[in-house]
Amino acid sequence: MIGEAIKKEGEKGSGGGADAFKPGVAYVCGKATRVALRNLASRDWQNAAGDMRLTSELNSRVRKPYYHLVLSWHELEQPTDDQMVAAADHMIRSLGLEEHQIVIGTHHDTMRRHVHLVCNTVHPITGKVWSKSNDHLRIEKACREIELAQGWSHDRGRFVFDVSADGAVELKPNPAAWDKKKAARDAGQRPKTSGARKFEKSTGIETFEHSIPAALKARFAQVVGTAQDWEGLHAALGELGLRYYKAGSGARIGILGSDEFAKASAFGSKFSIRKMVAALGAYKDPEGAYVNDLKEDHKGIESISGVVWKEDRKATASSAFKLTLLRRIYCDLHLNPAVSDAIRFVDLQDVPPQITFRDNATLVDHGSRLSTSRSTHETRAAMIAIAKAKGWSSVKFSGSPDFVRLASLEAARAGLPVHGAPQDIQTQCDAILDRLERQQCRIEAEARAGQQAAHEATVDRKQGIRVNDAERAEAAARVDVRTAEVRAVIDAIGPGRDPVRTALRTVARQEEKRIKAELPDRRSVSNPQAAPDADRRGSSTHRRIARAVKENDHHELDRMRTVHINEIASRGGWSYDPKHKDGHNDPQGRDRRTYVRGGETIKATRKGSLWVWTNNKTGASGSVIDLWLSDNAGSTLGDARKAFREIMGTDTPMLVPPAAPRLGDTPQDHTEARRRWEEAPYIDDHRTYAEDRGISKATLHRFQEDVRCGAFGGIYFAHRNPETGDIQGFEQRWEKDGQKNAARFAKGGLKTVSVLGNSKTATRMVIFEGGLDALALAEFEDRHDTIYVSTGGGFGPKTEAALLKLAEGLQALSGFDNDAAGEALHRRLTGLLPRATRLAPPSQVEGAKKVCKDWLDVLNASKGVLSPTMSSSGLAAHSESAGLAEQSVQAPHLREPEMPEFG
Numbered sequence: 001m002i003g004e005a006i007k008k009e010g011e012k013g014s015g016g017g018a019d020a021f022k023p024g025v026a027y028v029c030g031k032a033t034r035v036a037l038r039n040l041a042s043r044d045w046q047n048a049a050g051d052m053r054l055t056s057e058l059n060s061r062v063r064k065p066y067y068h069l070v071l072s073w074h075e076l077e078q079p080t081d082d083q084m085v086a087a088a089d090h091m092i093r094s095l096g097l098e099e100h101q102i103v104i105g106t107h108h109d110t111m112r113r114h115v116h117l118v119c120n121t122v123h124p125i126t127g128k129v130w131s132k133s134n135d136h137l138r139i140e141k142a143c144r145e146i147e148l149a150q151g152w153s154h155d156r157g158r159f160v161f162d163v164s165a166d167g168a169v170e171l172k173p174n175p176a177a178w179d180k181k182k183a184a185r186d187a188g189q190r191p192k193t194s195g196a197r198k199f200e201k202s203t204g205i206e207t208f209e210h211s212i213p214a215a216l217k218a219r220f221a222q223v224v225g226t227a228q229d230w231e232g233l234h235a236a237l238g239e240l241g242l243r244y245y246k247a248g249s250g251a252r253i254g255i256l257g258s259d260e261f262a263k264a265s266a267f268g269s270k271f272s273i274r275k276m277v278a279a280l281g282a283y284k285d286p287e288g289a290y291v292n293d294l295k296e297d298h299k300g301i302e303s304i305s306g307v308v309w310k311e312d313r314k315a316t317a318s319s320a321f322k323l324t325l326l327r328r329i330y331c332d333l334h335l336n337p338a339v340s341d342a343i344r345f346v347d348l349q350d351v352p353p354q355i356t357f358r359d360n361a362t363l364v365d366h367g368s369r370l371s372t373s374r375s376t377h378e379t380r381a382a383m384i385a386i387a388k389a390k391g392w393s394s395v396k397f398s399g400s401p402d403f404v405r406l407a408s409l410e411a412a413r414a415g416l417p418v419h420g421a422p423q424d425i426q427t428q429c430d431a432i433l434d435r436l437e438r439q440q441c442r443i444e445a446e447a448r449a450g451q452q453a454a455h456e457a458t459v460d461r462k463q464g465i466r467v468n469d470a471e472r473a474e475a476a477a478r479v480d481v482r483t484a485e486v487r488a489v490i491d492a493i494g495p496g497r498d499p500v501r502t503a504l505r506t507v508a509r510q511e512e513k514r515i516k517a518e519l520p521d522r523r524s525v526s527n528p529q530a531a532p533d534a535d536r537r538g539s540s541t542h543r544r545i546a547r548a549v550k551e552n553d554h555h556e557l558d559r560m561r562t563v564h565i566n567e568i569a570s571r572g573g574w575s576y577d578p579k580h581k582d583g584h585n586d587p588q589g590r591d592r593r594t595y596v597r598g599g600e601t602i603k604a605t606r607k608g609s610l611w612v613w614t615n616n617k618t619g620a621s622g623s624v625i626d627l628w629l630s631d632n633a634g635s636t637l638g639d640a641r642k643a644f645r646e647i648m649g650t651d652t653p654m655l656v657p658p659a660a661p662r663l664g665d666t667p668q669d670h671t672e673a674r675r676r677w678e679e680a681p682y683i684d685d686h687r688t689y690a691e692d693r694g695i696s697k698a699t700l701h702r703f704q705e706d707v708r709c710g711a712f713g714g715i716y717f718a719h720r721n722p723e724t725g726d727i728q729g730f731e732q733r734w735e736k737d738g739q740k741n742a743a744r745f746a747k748g749g750l751k752t753v754s755v756l757g758n759s760k761t762a763t764r765m766v767i768f769e770g771g772l773d774a775l776a777l778a779e780f781e782d783r784h785d786t787i788y789v790s791t792g793g794g795f796g797p798k799t800e801a802a803l804l805k806l807a808e809g810l811q812a813l814s815g816f817d818n819d820a821a822g823e824a825l826h827r828r829l830t831g832l833l834p835r836a837t838r839l840a841p842p843s844q845v846e847g848a849k850k851v852c853k854d855w856l857d858v859l860n861a862s863k864g865v866l867s868p869t870m871s872s873s874g875l876a877a878h879s880e881s882a883g884l885a886e887q888s889v890q891a892p893h894l895r896e897p898e899m900p901e902f903g
Contacts, residue, residue: 001077001147002155003091003139005132006068014132015064015121018056021049024068025103028116032105034081038092039101039124052101052120058127065122067132069139072114077152081106084115087146091117094142097130099123137171144169185269188217203320208255208327209262215341216334220253220267224276226849230284233276236849238290241330241346246273246283256290257349258326295345298354298362300371302399304383304407306392307419316391325389326353329365332385339385342378342738355382359738375403376738377633384411396420402598405573406633412436413635428571435646461529468525479519486512560644561623565604565611567647568624569595572631574602602627618711619676621747633737673729673749680708680716688715689734693772694860699779703756707771712736716746717754717771717790722802728752731771731792744770745792752802757787765789765810766839767803768855769817769825776859777815788815800832812836817854818843 005014016024029035029045040048056065071087073079079087084106092098101120107113121130140157147154148163158178159171184190192200196207223240227233237244243254244264251264251273264271277283308316315321326348333355334340345356355363361374363382370386372379384407387395394417397407401422408421412429415436421429490508493501566576574595578587586592591606595613604613614621620630628640683700686709690700700707700715708716714734721728729749734741745751756774764786768774774788789806791799812833816822818840829836841855847865852858 001071001073001087001143001152003069003071003143005135005139006070014067014135016066016068017063018053018065020066020068021052021056021118021120024066024118025049025052028103028105028118031107031109032116033108034085034106036085036088036104037102038089038104039099040103045103048101048103052103052118055101055120055124056122058124059122059129062122062129065120065129067119067121067130069117069119070114071117071143071146072112074153074155075111077113079113079150079152083150084113087150088115088117090146090149091139091142092119094145095130095135095138099125100130141169141171144171185265188212188266188268190266203318203324204315205320205324205328207262208260208324208331209266211328211331212262212266213331213334213340215337215339216331217267218337219334219340220271224271226851227280228849230280231287232849233280234286234290238286239292239345241348243286243290244276245285249273251276255327255330255348256346257353258330260324260327292345292347292350295347295354295356296360296362296373298364298371299373300364301373302375302379302397302403302407303369303371304387304395304397305369306387306390306395308391309393312391312393321391328389329386332389333382335385336381338738339378339381342376343382357738361738375400375406378738380407380410381634383407384414384416387411388414388416393417394419409632410634413632413639424573435642464527464529467527468529471525475520479516482515482519483512486515556641557625559648560625560641562609563624563644563647565593565613565624565627568627568631569602569604572627573597574631619747633739670728670748670750673746674727676746677708677716677718677727677730680710683707683709687713689713690715690772690775692735693856694863695772695775695856696779699775703775703778706754706756707775710734714741715771717756717774717792719745719749719752719754719792722752722805730754731790733770733772750798751792751796752798753806754790754792755787755806756789757784759787759806761785762787762810764813765806766813766815767791767829767836768815769793769822773815773817773855776854776856780855780859780862795828795832803829803832807833807836813839815839815841815855817841819853 007014008016025045025048029048035045037043037045037048040051042048042051052065056062059065069091071084071091085104088104092100092102097119100122101124103116103118105116105118107116119130121132122128123130136158140159141161143157144154144161146152148167148169158174160174162170162172164170192207192210196210200206219240220237220242223236224233227236233244238256241256243256245252245254247261251271252261253264253267253271254261264273264276269275273283330346330348333343333346342357342359343355344358345354347354347356352367353365357363357376357378359374359376361372361376361379363370363372363379363386365386370383372383380403384395395411396419397404397411404421405425408418408425408429409432411418412432415433417433418426418429420426486508490505490512493504493508496502569576574597576589577594577596578589580594580596580601593604595602595604599617601616602613603616604611611624612622613624613627615630620626622630625637625640625644628643629635629637632639632643683697683704688700688709689712690707691697692713706718708718708730710716710732712734714732717731717733718727719729719731720726729751730746731744731754732741732746733744754771754774756771756778762785764783766774766777766786767789768777769791771790771792774790778786778788787806787810789803791803795803812829812835814826814829814836816825816829822840826836826838826840841852841858843852844850845852845858845861845865848861850857850861850864852861
């Protein structure tokens with residue numbers, strides 16, 4: 001059972017003023033099956049409210065004499081009115097209210113039977129006020145005692161409990177539950193209020209406070225964490241499209257351009273006004289309305305427009321839909337963490353509203369259409385999210401062929417119908433939507449079947465319980481009939497302790513016991529009914545495990561790889577070209593095939609029952625699964641499984657016998673990787689990804705023998721044979737359509753280390769996980785007695801051998817990131833080079849607001865605090881004058897300021 005003190009919406013604490021007695025008593029008694037009054041002069045409940053109000057006036061200082069308590073039972077437990085009134089009396093005694101005026105009313109108007117207690121906290125004689133202190137603890141303890149006394153199941157509470165030998169209940173703290181609740185509060189997750197539930201029920205739209213995506217909370221926390229004062233906080237939140245302001249004794253977070261707001265604690269308890277004031281000082285309002293003068297001018301190239309179908313117009317025309325549109329657009333933009341992280345500015349208060357991404361791409365809402373200056377995965381995802389928030393039933397994309405194809409397919413996979421696309425793309429979109437509709441139909445059919453089965457099981461169980469009750473009643477009646485004579489004898493003997501009476505009663509009771517033993521046990525029935533949730537955990541666990549095994553069955557991947565490449569290529573817009581100039585002597589295409597799409601070409605080769613392919617332009621390669629993932633940007637392996645099941649003719653994952661062992665892969669020669677390095681252009685005047693990340697052209701020219709321009713404007717870092725100096729492979733870093741490459745090392749290459757600098761003249765060696773950090777520290781220090789070494793990730797045998805060879809006679813330092821992963825790599829390095837010391841990047845540069853994680857962050861933050869006239873070549877001199885030069889290899893170069901703690 002559950003006990004709850006009723007609280008008034010929007011007010012702290014429980015209870016109410018004296019005016020609450022009349023409506024409270026009327027509600028409780030008006031619906032009551034039984035009414036009981038305690039310590040009231042009148043026997044008519046209609047006069048009870050007046051008596052209680054008069055009594056409350058004995059103490060003029062009390063503000064809330066009205067106290068309302070409800071005890072409720074599980075729907076499978078049906079207590080009688082006598083039991084509910086007895087439970088109420090026990091609760092009254094446990095709370096110490098036995099001398100106070102109380103109205104009790106039992107209710108049967110819901111599936112869960114419950115009893116109301118309306119209490120007057122003012123004593124009717126002394127006028128003293130009853131203390132509500134720790135009432136929740138006393139209520140819970142009383143509930144556990146009532147459950148034990150009346151035989152009810154134990155409900156979950158805030159505490160765990162023990163029962164002593166004498167039956168006393170002792171509550172004990174439940175730290176696990178409290179930690180879980182505290183973590184939820186820290187994350188801004190609180191139960192919905194009744195007002196929020198009413199709003200959602202009436203409008204069908206979730207409130208702002210409960211629709212904040214996790215990615216938005218993460219961005220908010222990141223922005224607040226970098227703020228040093230209120231002015232900086234207001235400016236940083238303005239870029240995010242939010243504002244922080246005081247309201248009464250608390251604070252609110254609002255969206256610029258909208259009247260909607262959420263409590264600051266909805267983003268996390270550490271952002272409450274009290275904790276923010278402790279961190280940033282006394283609250284200060286922004287000096288003026290936020291104006292973004294840094295955003296890019298919009299030049300729309302690609303666009304999306306939408307239509308609302310007739311059956312959807314009523315919903316989109318409602319006032320609630322229109323009033324919450326801007327907020328829903330804002331929240332939906334941050335549902336995808338990748339999109340949220342890619343957004344730089346949100347200016348929804350502008351006319352027209354504009355969103356600016358970190359790569360300077362822009363997206364503008366023109367009302368009936370959306371346009372973007374660049375087609376990237378993030379801009380397309382944002383356009384689709386806004387279209388869904390606007391309630392568009394179907395969308396049409398305009399722009400370059402690649403944009404139309406990618407955006408249309410991504411919209412279809414998001415469940416948004418597409419119209420007006422080229423025929424081949426429209427066919428694919430319709431097929432995707434048809435598959436999603438079939439899946440939804442299956443889900444709904446299974447849900448209906450499950451609901452029907454549960455309903456039938458409930459009906460059968462209730463019928464079984466009624467039959468069992470009848471059997472028990474019949475058995476009890478038989479016992480009463482067979483033992484009636486013996487019980488009459490016992491009654492005739494009567495009470496008394498004399499030996500004769502005692503002996504006669506003993507004989508009679510033994511006879512009664514013998515008769516009952518000959519009869520069937522009245523507690524047993526022919527069809528016992530188990531509790532409805534008796535096997536719920538076991539069966540659900542088995543279903544979940546079985547589903548996980550099916551979804552991740554590796555045999556299914558073997559079957560997917562055997563799909564003919566033509567099936568996958570044609571779905572990705574590739575055309576088979578048997579007469580291509582880069583073709584081969586296989587006109588039938590049995591073992592070799594060439595496909596083209598625009599300016600791209602892929603060559604496919606059959607190996608046994610499998611097809612493998614290589615893209616001549618990008619260097620990407622793999623199986624047919626990799627080709628599907630390449631053509632469907634942003635999709636996961638789970639998405640690929642679903643698509644291949646449709647191609648293979650299976651709607652659900654199927655366990656198959658183990659596939660025949662595959663031929664062992666032979667070690668790949670690094671010749672292909674070396675050839676790709678040799679074909680890559682020198683830095684010269686080419687712009688690379690390194691410059692986009694903040695590395696100067698002068699630094700790249702300094703190490704031009706060991707860096708090259710890569711695919712998509714990326715950068716390569718040479719990995720050489722430690723003995724011969726020959727190229728064996730290379731690290732690669734690039735970004736395409738807003739997505740960074742996942743494979744950080746060239747396929748087919750042999751990873752050793754990348755060395756920037758002259759190892760013959762160096763006296764010092766700094767080791768990094770990636771080449772960009774090596775370039776960053778090299779530019780920051782501007783030292784020529786140091787080699788900057790990148791491992792390209794983890795430590796393999798060849799990497800360890802190369803590090804040992806390079807470290808001979810040199811001072812070794814580790815420049816890994818200043819996080820847990822960086823510390824783990826440092827420990828790994830000291831296991832190999834025990835004398836290596838830590839050169840971790842500082843978490844913040846003096847004068848800069850951004851928190852730094854790696855040396856690339858430090859370099860960019862240092863540039864941000866330089867004067868506009870200072871060149872990047874003077875950075876090292878600046879670091880010397882600012883006290884940033886190396887003082888000791890045991891500590892970071894930069895001053896480590898104390899960061900404010902929120903919470």
